[in-house]
Amino acid sequence: MAATIITTEDLMEFKEDLLEEFKQLLVEHTDAKPKNWLRSSDIRRRFEISPGTLHSLRSRNIIPSYKVGGLLFYDAEEIDQIILDNKVEPIDGAV
Helix, strand or coil: CCCCCHHHHHHHHHHHHHHHHHHHHHHHHHHHHHHCEHHHHHHHHHHHHHHHHHHHHHHHHHHHCECCEEEEEEEHHHHHHHHHHCCCCCCCCCC
């Protein structure tokens, strides 16, 4: 059986390679931007709607919500996307 001698330099190179791989994994599996969660009051204030209107939008599954311990939360990106997806085009000849 042949013996292999490992030097301090070999260990340092291995350490650097291993750290670089860990960094790459963290970059690949980490959300770059944390979610921005809004509460019902934030949505009502942002769009100037009543609690009843918000409830109606939620119950008709127009606006998705997440319930945690009795509190409702909304993903700001999802709300923005819903607004963009429902853009109303102007009617020809309308000002």
